[in-house]
Amino acid sequence: MLVVQKYGGSSVADPERIHRVAGQIVALREKGHDIAVVVSAMGDTTDELISLVKEITDSPPDREMDMLLSTGEQISIALLAMAIRKRGRPVTSLTGPQAGIITDSVHTKARILNIDTRRLKKEFSQGNIVVVAGFQGIDQAGGDITTLGRGGSDTTAVALAAALQADLCEIYTDVDGVYTTDPRIVPEACKLNVISYEEMLELANLGAAVLHPRAVEMAVNYKMPLHVRSSFNTNPGTLVREVENMERALSVTGVVCDHNVAKIGLFNVMDKPGVAFTIFKALADEKINVDMIIQSAMRDERNDISFTCSTGDLKNALAVVDRLQTDIGADGYTHSDAVAKVSIVGAGMISNPGVAATMFKALYEEGINLEMISTSEIRISCVLRDKDAEKAVKALHKKFALA
Amino acid sequence: MLVVQKYGGSSVADPERIHRVAGQIVALREKGHDIAVVVSAMGDTTDELISLVKEITDSPPDREMDMLLSTGEQISIALLAMAIRKRGRPVTSLTGPQAGIITDSVHTKARILNIDTRRLKKEFSQGNIVVVAGFQGIDQAGGDITTLGRGGSDTTAVALAAALQADLCEIYTDVDGVYTTDPRIVPEACKLNVISYEEMLELANLGAAVLHPRAVEMAVNYKMPLHVRSSFNTNPGTLVREVENMERALSVTGVVCDHNVAKIGLFNVMDKPGVAFTIFKALADEKINVDMIIQSAMRDERNDISFTCSTGDLKNALAVVDRLQTDIGADGYTHSDAVAKVSIVGAGMISNPGVAATMFKALYEEGINLEMISTSEIRISCVLRDKDAEKAVKALHKKFALA
Secondary structure: OEEEEEEOHHHHOOHHHHHHHHHHHHHHHOOOOEEEEEEOOOOOHHHHHHHHHHHHOOOOOHHHHHHHHHHHHHHHHHHHHHHHHHOOOOEEEEOOOOOOEEEOOOOOOOOEEEEOOHHHHHHHHOOOEEEEEOOEEEEOOOOOEEEOOOOHHHHHHHHHHHHOOOOEEEEEEOOOOOEOOOOOOOOOOOEOOEEEHHHHHHHHHOOOOOOOHHHHHHHHHHOOOEEEEEOOOOOOOEEEEOOOHHHOOOOOOEEEEEEEEEEEEEEEEEOOOOHHHHHHHHHHHOOOOEEEEEEOOOEOOEEEEEEEEOHHHHHHHHHHHHHHOOOOOOOEEEEEEEEEEEEEEOHHHHHOOOHHHHHHHHHHHOOOOEEEEEEEOOEEEEEEEHHHHHHHHHHHHHHOOOO | OEEEEEEOHHHHOOHHHHHHHHHHHHHHHOOOOEEEEEEOOOOOHHHHHHHHHHHHOOOOOHHHHHHHHHHHHHHHHHHHHHHHHHOOOOEEEEOOOOOOEEEOOOOOOOOEEEEOOHHHHHHHHOOOEEEEEOOEEEEOOOOOEEEOOOOHHHHHHHHHHHHOOOOEEEEEEOOOOOEOOOOOOOOOOOEOOEEEHHHHHHHHHOOOOOOOHHHHHHHHHHOOOEEEEEOOOOOOOEEEEOOOHHHOOOOOOEEEEEEEEEEEEEEEEEOOOOHHHHHHHHHHHOOOOEEEEEEOOOEOOEEEEEEEEOHHHHHHHHHHHHHHOOOOOOOEEEEEEEEEEEEEEOHHHHHOOOHHHHHHHHHHHOOOOEEEEEEEOOEEEEEEEHHHHHHHHHHHHHHOOOO
């Protein structure tokens, strides 16, 4: 069997944890499997490097950021390889470039174009465990080091697993798997044994930090099953895989809350073609990621338009809105970052009418006011006041009997 | 003009120093020169990485040590490139492998085989300053990262200068240049404006830390002039170059003291062929570097044999001697690490008979006992008691009127 494992920064944060991970890898190797291990930078390494940069310049060139930050994973792979070797197993560490991870040239957020698996296969043929630096690759054009940006190490692991046609891709993290909701908010939250790619993608997009959406997307594309589990115990985690409709027992699989949300509302915008385009084109030009967009029912040939973005983008978004206000004929605008987005996700929703009604009822019973609502086939999200978020999550978790 | 500059770890130890170095590089660039800058790891980075290793294993594989330690220079080049960019100058950082520094496969002490200058020349043609990671390369066979071992960054700089046919190679360090002796011992010590390759090589071999012997050897081979100077001021430093005999004014150029010396003496060894071979072959097999070897005059068909090694090798050397004692018929052995080696160096010695006599007289006048003596064409070294070393250096510096 060929297994790809990925260990996050908290799993290799110090020598003691590196030893624990090494022991786990060697134990699996002793069963005769080929193993490629993808690792992130140790705990705080990346933050420490970034704080050095801040003493040098406010606007580091992206290419040099990649040159700098890629050292974090390189340190991890060398130390983990040493710990494996200490246990008597042959092992080779490989940087992203050495592992053949070829990317485009967009420094700090490169995308993987291709993986040249020759070196990896050579190492396997020599009986070596391979430890690969996550988050990094080499750009095809210039031979420069690139980094993959957020979720990069998860993505490296899934891409490697796909390229090597691995039998399994295990994502080790600091939690036991994917939960019905955040156990810090709802202690009765329970771990899901299986979740479909689509549901995982919604959860990941909604901010469930356990897996990055990019990695889930790649897993969907290559039909690569992922096992999300803890590096601190041997409990089985959550299997992310294709799930047949027949198997879907629950209409709702999980409840997610995202506090990194800000809301902007424009009053009495002119109701004519091109107004929405004007607003959202201007926001896109400023690289502001807009999440929910709501246009209210028309009254007097005027609309209210509301949208959400991340709290970090709020300031820039307000500048755009302020500049456009006259052009689009708005009476004014309002904004708030004291809001949160609470969502329920479940592939079973499609075949269960009334899920939305049940959700709104549960929130109504708690006296929670909904500011915005948006839905997808397998998700319903509500924007509500920040202070109501925890109460909302608890109520929904209970209402949908997820415990 | 094409200039290669090398900055050691203390010159780039923190962001403030990195800024200072960047300013200096940009000032030179503004004169229109092409510049390749070689940098070491920042101050304590290497030590910090090694202390992590100690928590992982006692016997790290050499390949993985190189993977780990090469990150130190990679961090430096990225930060220095950022600091140069902040001053508005186009710049590219390159790891050793990217800079085309091709080595053999002897990890942790690789030797440079060749430099593929294509990438460097391309960067120059685009008007970029190039910042290269010292101390590292890529092995021709496996495409793995190698490090060059002690003196590696100096060697990288000289090799790059030779390969690029640079007009000048500047070695920036934390002292003003090469001194007649250690100014910490003799405050009147003065900086040499010019020194010949041969003299510099002897001084470097004798432990004058300012330049590593490997780098000096390479400079000799390629007739590359080196300018050794301080990164903390703009004083002219010491030029290391070919010096015609006519120019040699001084018989003695410098006085060096090395405390990292231990002495072993074997009594009454059998005087028959092969005895010396037996001893020194066995020591070489244990990778013990023997420096001076003295065999006393024969008496009763027996010899005394003494040799020196580094204090770090003493324990292993004693084990070898103890094992061989019976085979070589020695009566016993003695050892001490309370000794030091004091040397005078000067190309003018060749044509100045009596230099040795003057040296011994100076030491006699101070009542210093000599335990071992060894000479080369341009060097005389004496092993004496550790506690006499400082007095010896002062006396010799004065006697040869070096101040």
